[in-house]
Amino acid sequence: MKRITRIFIIADDALRREIYNHVKKDIPKEWQKEYEYSGTGALGLPLEEDSKSYHYVMDMAKKYDFHPGVDQIVHYTKSEIEKTDYFKMDIATPLELEGTEASVYGTKYEGGCPNPKCHLGKKLVGDVFVDRKYMKKWDIGTLFPDNYMSEKLRELIHSEDITGVSFIGEVKDFKGREMPTYYVMDIEHILPPMAGSTWLINDPYPNPAYNNCGHQVIYLRSDVQYEKEKLIGAKDFNLSSEYIDNNRMQALIVSNRVRKLFKQHKIWARFSPIAVLE
Numbered sequence: 604m605k606r607i608t609r610i611f612i613i614a615d616d617a618l619r620r621e622i623y624n625h626v627k628k629d630i631p632k633e634w635q636k637e638y639e640y641s642g643t644g645a646l647g648l649p650l651e652e653d654s655k656s657y658h659y660v661m662d663m664a665k666k667y668d669f670h671p672g673v674d675q676i677v678h679y680t681k682s683e684i685e686k687t688d689y690f691k692m693d694i695a696t697p698l699e700l701e702g703t704e705a706s707v708y709g710t711k712y713e714g715g716c717p718n719p720k721c722h723l724g725k726k727l728v729g730d731v732f733v734d735r736k737y738m739k740k741w742d743i744g745t746l747f748p749d750n751y752m753s754e755k756l757r758e759l760i761h762s763e764d765i766t767g768v769s770f771i772g773e774v775k776d777f778k779g780r781e782m783p784t785y786y787v788m789d790i791e792h793i794l795p796p797m798a799g800s801t802w803l804i805n806d807p808y809p810n811p812a813y814n815n816c817g818h819q820v821i822y823l824r825s826d827v828q829y830e831k832e833k834l835i836g837a838k839d840f841n842l843s844s845e846y847i848d849n850n851r852m853q854a855l856i857v858s859n860r861v862r863k864l865f866k867q868h869k870i871w872a873r874f875s876p877i878a879v880l881e
């Protein structure tokens with residue numbers, strides 16, 4: 604496994620090309636193809652931190668006043684991935700087209716943060732209501748703040764004795780019309796905090812609505828890392844204790860069994876290896 608720093612820059616085409624050509628010899632071979640110059644969008648440059656090329660990009664950023672983003676990325680070989688025990692699972696978000704919250708259709712929640720503009724950690728009461736015409740056809744997905752699974756996937760999970768997930772509530776059309784059945788996932792096991800080496804970055808532009816309660820957005824800017832002992836007792840489905848990224852959701856941390864099951868049945872999700880620190 605290799606971990607490296609990645610610099611993101613947004614600049615005009617000529618400047619991006621100049622910078623890319625200057626540093627491309629130092630992009631390690633694992634990333635060369637993926638980060639080939641494409642001419643569109645932000646330019647990502649995986650470079651060793653504190654290398655000459657790294658400082659060159661940072662100096663150019665200062666000179667031309669563009670604000671680079673920096674994060675960490677990892678590369679695993681195929682055989683390393685097969686041997687990995689846990690993965691961060693990213694699923695379709697949101698599960699319907701409008702990007703609304705289910706509360707818009709009358710879904711009820713209770714508890715969570717008392718700040719009325721925040722409600723972080725609120726819990727579902729009863730069923731979830733959506734407008735069926737906006738629901739997409741994914742087998743698993745998020746409609747804030749919960750995760751959902753299709754009937755087909757739930758049956759699969761049960762038949763394979765996958766642990767750590769049970770189901771609370773069903774998803775129903777807000778007008779009572781028929782729709783494919785979805786279930787709301789309930790994951791009980793919350794992992795201890797991620798290792799201190801994980802890049803969890805405070806929002807550089809804090810949202811005033813969260814000033815009172817302190818539940819600002821925290822961005823995950825590296826792979827997820829845990830000390831070995833923190834994974835003792837983990838189930839097939841787990842949640843991180845951190846609420847991360849713009850949606851302020853707990854990360855789904857799943858076992859390799861879940862990843863293999865999804866692959867075998869062609870159910871889409873993105874699986875990123877969890878680094879275990881000895």
Ligand SMILES: [Zn+2]
Nearest residue numbers: 716721816818
């Ligand atoms: Zn709050």
